[in-house]
Amino acid sequence: MPKERAAKKSRVHQTIQKQGIAFNKDFGQHILKNPLVITSMIEKAALRPTDVVLEIGPGTGNMTVKMLEKTKKVIACEIDPRLVAELQKRVLGGPLQNKLQIIVGDVLKTELPFFDICVANLPYQISSPIVFKLLLHRPFFRCAILMFQREFAQRLVAKPGDKLYCRLSVNTQLLARVDLIMKVGKNNFRPPPKVESSVVRLEPRNPPPPINFQEWDGLLRICFGRKNKTLGASFRCTKVLDMLEKNYKIHCSLKNIPLGDDFDMKKKIEDLLTENDYEKKRARTMDIDDFLGLLNLFNTNGVHFS
Incomplete structure (x- = not known):
């Protein structure tokens, strides 16, 4: 040596x-x-x-x-x-x-x-x-x-x-x-x-916010997957739409909500984002209240993330 x-x-x-x-x-x-x-x-x-x-x-x-x-x-x-x-x-x-x-x-x-x-x-x-x-x-x-x-x-x-x-x-x-x-x-x-x-x-924070943390984190994963993209672009991703459609169909079957033959998950998501001024927003500039509002919007319309 x-x-x-x-x-x-x-x-x-x-x-x-x-x-x-x-x-x-x-x-x-x-x-x-x-x-x-x-x-x-x-x-x-x-x-x-x-x-x-x-x-x-x-x-x-x-x-x-x-x-x-x-x-x-x-x-x-x-x-x-x-x-x-x-x-x-x-x-x-x-x-x-x-x-x-x-x-x-x-x-x-x-x-x-x-x-x-x-x-x-x-x-x-x-x-x-x-x-x-x-x-x-x-x-x-x-x-x-x-x-x-x-x-x-x-x-x-x-x-x-x-x-x-x-x-x-x-x-x-x-x-x-x-x-x-x-x-x-x-x-x-x-x-x-x-x-x-x-x-x-x-x-x-005690008490913690009254939300399902898994749902919340599922939403954030999509939004921050590419944080500089608009939410419209993030939610148009095929993989994301497939996951949301699967969850939505489970939700509808549990609630006995009929799904029409012409049901289109992509259109449903696009309409929700556009009508509520989320389409052009980007995750990097959104605060906690923005994300809470987005989660509430999706959940009340039967769209789930876990």
């Missing part, structure tokens, strides 16, 4: 030995090492002594220990058994041991218990599914303070007309109040990720 490669390998090995654990990139492991960022996230969470806190991806427990000191209980979800052992070691035999509950496994496949608040430096590859797992969780929690990749965080708060405005923006803002609360540079992590990060505060 050439000398340079041997020296580099040796340096990497020493670094890992110093850290005690080789971090697993498959799990998106980037440990938050800056105590000021940790303290700031905990302050933004406004924890109470009676709170049960959910932490996703506690890593080596830098934030966990601080939260255990301030709350009734911390439920930590961790997929990596090596980090679970590290976390258990930190509280073993001390007064905090009984306040910590560890759930070992994939948080996306785990049924979450009751919690008041969620604070997490998330593995970035599960950002989107975890947001909706949390927002559809019942009973409601007070708020979540979550670390995301910066562009993902900007998508969450984007407004109609913004470059990053997308289905994720609309879905999240339908179910929660979302605020960007701080930026975090990559050097605050070990090892540093390739991207900058931001912390977001999510506060679920």
Whole structure:
């Protein structure tokens, strides 16, 4: 082996030995090492002594220990058994041991218990599914303070007309109040990720809007499939029309509504969009009220998306 490669390998090995654990990139492991960022996230969470806190991806427990000191209980979800052992070691035999509950496994496949608040430096590859797992969780929690990749965080708060405005923006803002609360540079992590990060505060809307979320998301998938297209163009797509026609026929058979031989789904959709001034609208400039109006228009005319 050439000398340079041997020296580099040796340096990497020493670094890992110093850290005690080789971090697993498959799990998106980037440990938050800056105590000021940790303290700031905990302050933004406004924890109470009676709170049960959910932490996703506690890593080596830098934030966990601080939260255990301030709350009734911390439920930590961790997929990596090596980090679970590290976390258990930190509280073993001390007064905090009984306040910590560890759930070992994939948080996306785990049924979450009751919690008041969620604070997490998330593995970035599960950002989107975890947001909706949390927002559809019942009973409601007070708020979540979550670390995301910066562009993902900007998508969450984007407004109609913004470059990053997308289905994720609309879905999240339908179910929660979302605020960007701080930026975090990559050097605050070990090892540093390739991207900058931001912390977001999510506060679920309670009660939630009285709509079927699957229907709502089905509508948004069509509208945002090509967000710069007009709705008229998006709904003329053969695949979309086939799906809507199938659903409409099921609706009619359940309600005993006769379908004429000359029934044309394409014409029905075009008429609904044109008569209600949606034909020329584009998803990228529509707000939540526009989409709620569109869903209501379709549903009251027997057109369904799930």
